[in-house]
Amino acid sequence: MARDNDPIQTIRHRRSVRTYDGKLVAQDLLDKVMSYASGIQSPFGVRVQFKLLDVERDHLSSPVITGARTYLGAKVARQAGAEESFGYAFENVVLFATELGLGTVWLAATIDRKAFEAAMDLAPDEVMPAVSPLGHASDKMSLREKAMRKALKADDRLPFGELFFAGDFTHPLAPEAAGAWRPVLEAVRVAPSATNKQPWRVVVTDGALHLYEQHTKGYAKDATGDIQKVDLGIAACHLERAAAAEGIRGTFTRDANPQVNIPEGCEYLFSFVRE
Ligand SMILES: Cc1cc2nc3c(=O)[nH]c(=O)nc-3n(C[C@H](O)[C@H](O)[C@H](O)COP(=O)(O)O)c2cc1C
Known part of the structure; x- marks a missing residue:
C-alpha cells in the first residue's frame, strides 16, 4: 500500500515538469523548501548553497520551460566530491518539493546559463551544475514537452x-x-x-x-x-x-x-x- 510521503512512491512518481501554470508558489511552501535545503549534509563532504531565483527580477529563461515564475539555483565550490554532493543535495530537495506537490526539472544545458550564474553570484572557483523551476505543473504538457519526453x-x-x-x-x-x-x-x-x-x-x-x-x-x-x-x-x-x-x-x-x-x-x- 502506498503511504503518504512514502519515499519509494515519491521516487517512482517524480517526473520532469517543463510546463507550469504561470502562478507564483505560496511563500510558505518556498520557505519550507529552503529550510529543508539548508539542513542537507552531503555524505561526499561538500556543502551545496541554495538560492531562490525570480524569473522577472533575475531575467531568467529556458527554451524548454513555460509558465515558471521561480527557480531553485544552487552552487558548490570546485573540489573533489563537488558534483556528487551537488547531485545528492539537489535531488533531495527535488524529492522534498515533489512531496509538497511542486513540479521540478533538472536543467543543466537548456538554460540561459549566463543569466542564472549572474543571479547566483557565481565566483570563479564555484560551479552551478544545474537549476530547476519550482512551480505547479500545468494540467496539460506543452507540445514541446511531449516531443522532448519522446526524444x-x-x-x-x-x-x-x-x-x-x-x-x-x-x-x-x-x-x-x-x-x-x-x-x-x-x-x-x-x-x-x-x-x-x-x-x-x-x-x-x-x-x-x-x-x-x-x-x-x-x-x-x-x-x-x-x-x-x-x-x-x-x-x-x-x-x-x-x-x-x-x-x-x-x-x-x-x-x-x-x-x-x-x-x-x-x-x-x-x-x-x-x-
Ligand atoms: C543532471 C541533469 C541535467 C539535466 N539537464 C536537462 C536540461 O538541460 N534540459 C532538459 O530539458 N532536461 C534536463 N534534464 C532532465 C532529463 O532529461 C530527465 O530527467 C530524463 O529525461 C528522465 O525523465 P524524467 O525526469 O521525467 O524521469 C536533466 C537531468 C539531470 C539529472
Missing part, C-alpha cells in the same frame, strides 16, 4: 541487468536475484539523469553496493563540471532514501573498491556498505 525516451530506463551486476561486471543481476536490494536498486534505476543516459552501474557484493560512473564521451564540461558525477550523486540520494525505507542501514565510503575488472569508460566512485 529522450524519458519514460524508459535500461533493463535491470544492464545496470546492476552480481560480484563483478561479467554477471548481470536479475531483479529476482537481488533480494533485499531489489527496491533499492529499482529506486536508483528510475532516477533522472542528464539526457536520460543513466550512467550509474552497480556491482553488488555481500553487504555492499559499489557504484560506478559509465562515462559518455564529451560530457564533462567546465561550466557544469562532470554532469554524470552529478547523476551518481542523484543515484546516491535515491539509494539512501530507499534503503532507509526498507530498514537497511549503511554508510557511503570511497574506501571499499572491490577492485574488479571494469568495462572501458567506467570509473569506480563510491560504495554503500551495510552496517
Whole structure:
C-alpha cells in the first residue's frame, strides 16, 4: 500500500515538469523548501548553497520551460566530491518539493546559463551544475514537452541487468536475484539523469553496493563540471532514501573498491556498505 510521503512512491512518481501554470508558489511552501535545503549534509563532504531565483527580477529563461515564475539555483565550490554532493543535495530537495506537490526539472544545458550564474553570484572557483523551476505543473504538457519526453525516451530506463551486476561486471543481476536490494536498486534505476543516459552501474557484493560512473564521451564540461558525477550523486540520494525505507542501514565510503575488472569508460566512485 502506498503511504503518504512514502519515499519509494515519491521516487517512482517524480517526473520532469517543463510546463507550469504561470502562478507564483505560496511563500510558505518556498520557505519550507529552503529550510529543508539548508539542513542537507552531503555524505561526499561538500556543502551545496541554495538560492531562490525570480524569473522577472533575475531575467531568467529556458527554451524548454513555460509558465515558471521561480527557480531553485544552487552552487558548490570546485573540489573533489563537488558534483556528487551537488547531485545528492539537489535531488533531495527535488524529492522534498515533489512531496509538497511542486513540479521540478533538472536543467543543466537548456538554460540561459549566463543569466542564472549572474543571479547566483557565481565566483570563479564555484560551479552551478544545474537549476530547476519550482512551480505547479500545468494540467496539460506543452507540445514541446511531449516531443522532448519522446526524444529522450524519458519514460524508459535500461533493463535491470544492464545496470546492476552480481560480484563483478561479467554477471548481470536479475531483479529476482537481488533480494533485499531489489527496491533499492529499482529506486536508483528510475532516477533522472542528464539526457536520460543513466550512467550509474552497480556491482553488488555481500553487504555492499559499489557504484560506478559509465562515462559518455564529451560530457564533462567546465561550466557544469562532470554532469554524470552529478547523476551518481542523484543515484546516491535515491539509494539512501530507499534503503532507509526498507530498514537497511549503511554508510557511503570511497574506501571499499572491490577492485574488479571494469568495462572501458567506467570509473569506480563510491560504495554503500551495510552496517
Ligand atoms: C543532471 C541533469 C541535467 C539535466 N539537464 C536537462 C536540461 O538541460 N534540459 C532538459 O530539458 N532536461 C534536463 N534534464 C532532465 C532529463 O532529461 C530527465 O530527467 C530524463 O529525461 C528522465 O525523465 P524524467 O525526469 O521525467 O524521469 C536533466 C537531468 C539531470 C539529472
